[in-house]
Amino acid sequence: MFIVTQKEKKVGMLIITLFAIAILTTTLFSGCTENKPAGTTATLSLGGSTTVQPIADACAQAFMVLHSNITVQVYGGGSGVGIKGVAGGTYDIGDASREAKASDLTDIQGVTLSDLVAHKIALDGIAIIVSKEIYNAGVTNISKTQLKGIYNRTITNWQTLGGPNEAIFVVGRDTSSGTYTSINDMLGLNQSTQILDVARSENAQVKAAVAGQNNGIGYVGLGFVDANTPAVKLNGISPSISTVTDNTYPLSRSLYMYTKGPASGVEQMFIDFVLSTDGQKIVEQEEFVPLPK
Amino acid sequence: MLLSRKIKETIIKNIFFLSAAFSILIILFIFYFLFQQAFPAFQHSGLDIFGTNWNPPEGKYGIGAAIYGTIIVTIGAMIIAIPLGIAGAIFLSELAPSYLRTTLKPIIELLAGIPSIVFGFIGIILLVGYLHLTFDMLSGYSYLAGALILGIMAVPIIVSMSDDAMKAVPREIKEASLALGATKWQTIKKVIMPTSISGISAAVILGIGRAVGETMAVSLVLGNIMKIPIPPWNIFESKGTTVTSFIVTEMGESSGLQTKALFASAVILFIIVAIMSISSNILKQRVQKKFKGG
Amino acid sequence: MQIKKIPQYVLQTLKNTLNRENLPPKKVLCYSSIFISLVAALLGFFSTVFSFYIGDIQLQIILITIGVLFCLLIYYSLIKLHKRKESISLIIFTCIVFFLAYALPLIPPKYGLQQFEINAAFLKFMIVSILLVIVGIFGVSFAMKPLYNFTSKSNQSSAYFILTFSLLLILYPLVVIIGNIMINGLGGISWDFLTQDVIKHGAQGGINHALFGTFIVTIGTAIIAIPLGVASAIYLIEYAKAGPIVRIIRIAADILQGIPSIVFGLFGLAVFVPIFGISILSGILVMGFMTLPIVIRGSEEALLCVPKSIREGSYAVGATKWQTIRRVVLPPALPGIITGAVLGLGRAAGETAPIMFTASIFMAPFPTSVFEPIQSLSFHLLQLTKYIGAYPVEQNAWATALLLIGIVLGMNAIAIIVREKYRVEF
Known part of the structure; x- marks a missing residue:
């Protein structure tokens, strides 16, 4: 009935084989990772706070060199995403720059706060950075009250702080970030009293926004301080590894990795690695503060 | 034999029908799942979701400020894009010699x-700094930057579609006018523009739709604060956000009802843009009918 | 094929234009007016770009002075050719622009447009660049009128000019974007x-x-x-x-x-x-x-x-x-x-x-x-x-x-x- 030419047959066969190959390879590959016994090949997924992400990225790379049979995937997202992800099973380890709250788990049934185990992996200070021009003009030290004044807009000009006659350009983080919450807690502000000019969703963006102006102030993790965006002293104490470790710097906090239940298997191996001397060295390289011994 | 052939034909027809119906299915899917995610927020806030009080810790989820921002930025973009786009389209379709047209049209379509x-990326690296320096603003992040970027993005779309609309005007009408x-x-002015007005409006609506839904470019150059600037027409201040930009900045780290509220803003966005696509389509069909009917 | 013809066409036009019989003083005046207005419009358009690299608002003020003075010159000489009324209204318009460019930024913020929170520097930009562009465009369309003896064709030519100018405006940002990416990006692409x-x-x-x-x-x-x-x-x-x-x-x-x-x-x-x-x-x-x-x-x-x-x-x-x-x-x-x-x-x-x-x-x-x-x-x-x-x-x-x-x-x-x-x- 149908006359099918030789050429058409060939094309048809080719398409069918291509599809078959595509399907086979995908199933084969996915089969590979699932079927082989743990220990020979394993995947570990981390996700959450963008503050913790540089540590997680660097540790993952070093960890994979040590254990070539383990693949570590690092996702961003934010503290909330990390905690939700580990509770819901999306990630094996959730990174957070703050402690987990009950409100993080409202969507997830059957997991309570007590099911999550926090592993403190590093310390971090939130540095207050200003534009180079402001720092050079003499604003090198502000008090916590003044800082609060800047962020709730009772202080709007650098002159009040002994700087040039320039409006203060206030940069901060988006309302759902861990760092934003930390700042509110530490300064006694809340959502309606922390008034920003610009909100950015990552530490790097905050630094970029402050560096791009001659009148900016912002808060970032300790690792993001450099000559372009110098950190001011807070109550006379400059943010550094030593002042954060002995808790004299007013804006110190801990960084966590969360697991659901006690860490086991590959999770334990990874967290042990982060807490080991090598891991803490990476923490220091990424310009965070290692845990005191 | 004949029967099996008939069965085969029916099966094939039905396969095609199913794939065509898949588009409807996707739309329903998207709407259903977005709404399902957003429902708790609508339930929680009711009409307050259109209010301007955004304060998650206190359970206030009003995205009115973002909607306002979307409107302002879109209007700004259109002030730039509509005159330029239509002028460009007239130039391309009526003025340009054929060699210029055949080179420029594909280039403009490419740029779209x-x-x-x-x-x-360009907005961050060139525009924000430029605005900060030139206009002596507190910072370059502003509605103005967003409107400029969106305007530049929307122009090629409007040019290309209005050009098609003007080209669709039948020759006889033009020649009759010239003969007079x-x-x-x-x-x-008097013949081509009025006849192609529905096609041009379709192009403009499509441009507006793109400006309303654009995400990445805008989110990088806005301040992303959920507040209406003071006074509200102040396009130079950095405070302010659009619906898309707010979703993309806050989604990463949000949790609980806040996430639901972001989904709710996506639902609102979806409805606005869907209305726009439908009206643009109706206008386009009117053009086709007009010229087919004579 | 057509592209090859362009240089020929240009040469031909140049020859024709330079031919003495084709060049009565009226035409010379008109063409030069068009040219000068065009320069004024372009100056206005690009002054924002200059100010980005030089960062100087004063520069724009100088530009507008040059542009507006040129335009006034044209209008004056064109008066000698034809309709007095129109020319005078254009001169008044140009003078207003000229005045605004200097006066508006000088008004104290309390009484000026700044009280509506409109940015002062943006005002300068609007006046300097956009108005200069408008002055230039008006100049062109004005100078075209005598060329066509005030028929509806002169309207057409000025409309065409505006359309062409807007095409330039469309292509400009896109050229800037693509050009910048090409220039800065090529250096970064390597095998590594x-x-x-x-x-x-x-x-x-x-x-x-x-x-x-x-x-x-x-x-x-x-x-x-x-x-x-x-x-x-x-x-x-x-x-x-x-x-x-x-x-x-x-x-x-x-x-x-x-x-x-x-x-x-x-x-x-x-x-x-x-x-x-x-x-x-x-x-x-x-x-x-x-x-x-x-x-x-x-x-x-x-x-x-x-x-x-x-x-x-x-x-x-x-x-x-x-x-x-x-x-x-x-x-x-x-x-x-x-x-x-x-x-x-x-x-x-x-x-x-x-x-x-x-x-x-x-x-x-x-x-x-x-x-x-x-x-x-x-x-x-x-x-x-x-x-x-x-x-x-x-x-x-x-x-x-x-x-x-x-x-x-x-x-x-x-x-x-x-x-x-x-x-x-x-």
Whole structure:
């Protein structure tokens, strides 16, 4: 009935084989990772706070060199995403720059706060950075009250702080970030009293926004301080590894990795690695503060 | 034999029908799942979701400020894009010699395809600093920057579609006008523009739709604060956000009802843009009917 | 072919113009006025650019002085040729502009427009640049009038001039964008850049994983969108009779095309990510749905272009509908279908919002299955854009932008070339 030419047959066969190959390879590959016994090949997924992400990225790379049979995937997202992800099973380890709250788990049934185990992996200070021009003009030290004044807009000009006659350009983080919450807690502000000019969703963006102006102030993790965006002293104490470790710097906090239940298997191996001397060295390289011994 | 052939034909027809119906299915799917995610927020806030009080810790989820921002930025973009786009389209369809047209039209269509993230990158690296310096603003991040970027992005779309609309005007109408002694410009003004007005409006609505839904480029150059600037027409202040930009900045780290509220803003966005696509389509069909009917 | 003629044409025109008989003093005056006004308009237009590099508002004031003085000169000399009334009103207009440029910024903020929170520097910009452009354009249109002895043709010429000028305005930002990316990006593209993984937050190393990821996502999108899209188009054009169902399908495809990419992203986050995780599969499903309407539209247009008579001929020799479609309708429609598909895939390759929540992460090893996350060029560029100023990533960001633009525009160019060629053949 149908006359099918030789050429058409060939094309048809080719398409069918291509599809078959595509399907086979995908199933084969996915089969590979699932079927082989743990220990020979394993995947570990981390996700959450963008503050913790540089540590997680660097540790993952070093960890994979040590254990070539383990693949570590690092996702961003934010503290909330990390905690939700580990509770819901999306990630094996959730990174957070703050402690987990009950409100993080409202969507997830059957997991309570007590099911999550926090592993403190590093310390971090939130540095207050200003534009180079402001720092050079003499604003090198502000008090916590003044800082609060800047962020709730009772202080709007650098002159009040002994700087040039320039409006203060206030940069901060988006309302759902861990760092934003930390700042509110530490300064006694809340959502309606922390008034920003610009909100950015990552530490790097905050630094970029402050560096791009001659009148900016912002808060970032300790690792993001450099000559372009110098950190001011807070109550006379400059943010550094030593002042954060002995808790004299007013804006110190801990960084966590969360697991659901006690860490086991590959999770334990990874967290042990982060807490080991090598891991803490990476923490220091990424310009965070290692845990005191 | 004949029967099996008939069965085969029916099966094939039904396969095609199913794939065609798949588009409807996707739309319903998207709407259903977005709404399902957003429902708790609608339930929680009711009509307050259109209010301007955004304060998650206190359970206030009003995205009115973002909607306002979307409107302002879109209006700004259109002030730039509509006159330029229509002028460009007239030039291309009526003025340009054929060699210029055949080179310029594809180039402008190509430019419509530049990914939005590239515009965002350019916005950060060139535009924000430029605005900060030139206009002596507190910072370059502003509605103005967003409107400029969106305007530049929307122009190629409007040019290309309005050009198609003007080209669709039948030759006879133009020639009749010219034969009556009208100049070419008079013909354009009095004959071509009025006849193709529905096509041009369709292009403009599509441009607006793109501006409303654009995400990456805008989110990078806005301040992303959920507040209406004071006074509200102050396009130079950095405070302010659009619906898309707010979703993309806050989604990463949000949790609980806040996430639901972001989904709710996506639902609102979806409805606005769907209405726009439908009206643009109706206008386009009207053009086709007009010229088919004579 | 025509391009070769341009120099000849220019030479010819020059010869004609320089011919003494063609050049009465009236014409010389008009042409030079047009030229000067044009210069004034361009000065106004580019003064913003100058001020970016020099950063000096005073410079703009100087520019406007030159521009406006030139224009006044023209108007004065044109008065001698014709209608006095019109010329005088134009002179008044120019003087107002001239006055505003100096006076407005001098008004104390309390009484000036600044009390409406309109930025002072922006005001200067508006007055200096935009008004200078307007003065220039008016000058041109004014000078054209005597050339055509005040017929409606003079209106036409000035309208044409404005249209041409607006085309310049359209192309200018796009040239700036593409030019900047070309100039800054080319230096960053090297073999190492193409073949290395991300090192130091993207400040060093390259984009091999991201390139591979974009490739995979595009292929995956094609596998989902093209069969579905072409089949939908075949149903709509070949099988469906006009009726409510067809109308609903068309409307659905239209809505789908208009849905913002971020909404697709959230949809994927809500539906696919809980099932497949942040993975290639989630990403290509979302991208496939997003691309589908473009493929449908392109294929529909291609199928419509196939003349009815061809189909009827096929039925006449006893072929069934499916046979007709497969053997007779699809082959000539293929270039059009490919055009639509490639256009859709071009969009998919450049989009960020749909995959940033569903498929992409900044650092990912090469994936071994579709259930793993992936890097992609657009997401990589987004991340680098966020890092600019924090890490030294600028060079790599430019290079990534160039590569992304190259890939996306390259695909679009292929689509447009295929379409143009196909149009000529039909």
